Amino acid sequence: MSDDSQASVDVIGGLDQLYPVLNRERYTAGWHKARPSLWKEPRTPFTPRHWQYAQARRYIDLAAQWIGTDQAERRNLLMFNPVDDNDYASLPNLVAAYQMLRPGEHARAHRHTPNALRLVLDAQEEVYTVVDGVQLPMVPGDVLLTPGWTWHSHFDHGRHDAYWIDFLDVPLVHRLESMFFEPHPEHYQPVEQAPAESPLRISAADQDRLLAAAPERDGVRSARLDTPSMRTIGLTVHRLGAGARTHRHRDAASRLFAIIEGSCRIEVGDQAFDCERGDLVAVPIWHPYAIAAGSDARLLEVSDDSVQQLLGFYRKESGA
The missing domain is CATH 2.60.120.10 (Jelly Rolls)
Structure with a gap:
């Protein structure tokens, strides 16, 4: 500790005098933070x-x-x-x-x-x-x-x-x-x-085969794409029959939905987006969402859920 720092410590008479000294030396008193560092559930400034x-x-x-x-x-x-x-x-x-x-x-x-x-x-x-x-x-x-x-x-x-x-x-x-x-x-x-084939290419025909083998629930099929070479990005393809609707839920992951074919409405929180082929929708972390198909539709979901799961942070909640 320098002589100046020691002199500053010697004249401190209370917490109000201590805080600016701590700040100058690049310390934060954990009981006196300007903002919380922990909160009950995920929150984000990113919007749908x-x-x-x-x-x-x-x-x-x-x-x-x-x-x-x-x-x-x-x-x-x-x-x-x-x-x-x-x-x-x-x-x-x-x-x-x-x-x-x-x-x-x-x-x-x-x-x-x-x-x-x-x-x-x-x-x-x-x-x-x-x-x-x-x-x-x-x-x-x-x-x-x-x-x-x-x-x-x-x-x-x-x-x-x-x-x-x-x-x-x-x-x-x-x-x-x-x-x-x-x-x-x-x-x-x-x-x-x-x-003719490569693990780096997942064709529409490949997706069809995966979806055909996936269980159907209320007109919705979903298949996870196997991408071991890309551990930070999770990929899932979804197929919805006309009029089908997914269950509303939320989880500790962020995701982007791209419409490969057809049309659908994607509900995120209290917002709803009517989407056509090629459109993209962002669903931030812990926002409840559901998808309703206007016609037969196929979507690609790109998510950071694999990172959240790898780190042990992932949680989900159905029926939100």
């Missing part, structure tokens, strides 16, 4: 949100007049939750973005710590993602995985624009401060394999 594919597609088509993949690492529109100064994260541990490629374009190769995946919305002939040299076709309804620290790039060799939704755990990596990023030294990633 609905992003519409039709709207985003108009905006990204407009932007494509002026920004190309030669200028931008990715031509994408991030879907952010308006929390404080946040202009990036969709939810505390997840971010989603609409991305688009024009014919002849190549989104150059890079790799990074965060895990990522793509839900293909609209793509026609000769559109690909390449992951560590493995070429994966991008077909509407496909889910393509890009595990952390794998080289990945995208190509449109066809005659039509291609669109998809990216999902990443970048906000989680930001919190952990373990971000690493590297552009490919050649910008272009050569194709080494083009397999």
Whole structure:
């Protein structure tokens, strides 16, 4: 302890005089915190949100007049939750973005710590993602995985624009401060394999098989997608028959719902969002939610529940 600090301690005559000294030395008295550090149940400033594919597609088509993949690492529109100064994260541990490629374009190769995946919305002939040299076709309804620290790039060799939704755990990596990023030294990633099947591609047909094997409850089937290479992101596909409705519940996880096909209404807390194909809805932690199908519908759920379970934090409550 310095002489000045000792002198300060010697003249302290009560708690009101002690608190500023503690603050100066970067201590907080646990009994005198400005705000609580523990609370009864999860709380979050993140709010339910609905992003519409039709709207985003108009905006990204407009932007494509002026920004190309030669200028931008990715031509994408991030879907952010308006929390404080946040202009990036969709939810505390997840971010989603609409991305688009024009014919002849190549989104150059890079790799990074965060895990990522793509839900293909609209793509026609000769559109690909390449992951560590493995070429994966991008077909509407496909889910393509890009595990952390794998080289990945995208190509449109066809005659039509291609669109998809990216999902990443970048906000989680930001919190952990373990971000690493590297552009490919050649910008272009050569194709080494083009397999008919890959664990990095979960096609719409694969999803159909999983859903057919899943039990049906009141017109709803759900199947967890096996993604051992991506431990921080949980993926589940849901199929609802027209008029079907899920049970309302809440749990200690945040999730994003993307509508693969059909239409539905997603209720979150006291809000309700009417969704069409390609739309995205954010459900923050501990918010009760339910899904009602207007027509036969398929949804992809992207969640941080695997992280919550891994750490032992996960809880759920039915009938909320």
